[in-house]
Amino acid sequence: MIKLKFIKSQKGKNMLVYNGFLYCKHEVYENKIVGRCSDYKKIACKSRCHTTSEDESGEIIKHTDHSHTQNAAKSEAKELINEIKKSAENGQFPTRIIISTKLGEASASVINWPTSYY
Numbered sequence: 001m002i003k004l005k006f007i008k009s010q011k012g013k014n015m016l017v018y019n020g021f022l023y024c025k026h027e028v029y030e031n032k033i034v035g036r037c038s039d040y041k042k043i044a045c046k047s048r049c050h051t052t053s054e055d056e057s058g059e060i061i062k063h064t065d066h067s068h069t070q071n072a073a074k075s076e077a078k079e080l081i082n083e084i085k086k087s088a089e090n091g092q093f094p095t096r097i098i099i100s101t102k103l104g105e106a107s108a109s110v111i112n113w114p115t116s117y118y
């Protein structure tokens, strides 16, 4: 059985990671949790993901299609890497310092994102 994966949002809430998309807890029922795509507010994606519980032992019941393919954490991670490269090229600070500073500014979703998604 595949365990559900969760990461912490910037506000410290658990977000479900599934198929490269992020879901925020939206509705809680007696026997299921409905997660809503984290891009709902930004681009009004209506995708939902139903799970049997809100921890790792839960299972996916069903999920609906997204109106997009891109995910925010992935693009944010790309931006971050670009910024690190740019700062390193300036030669003002050692790369090691730049990376630790930039990672400190990045959201939790980027830092916790599985490396296979980069």
Ligand SMILES: [Zn+2]
Residues within 6 Å of the ligand: 021, 037, 038, 039, 040, 045, 046, 047, 066, 067, 068
């Ligand atoms: Zn979506």
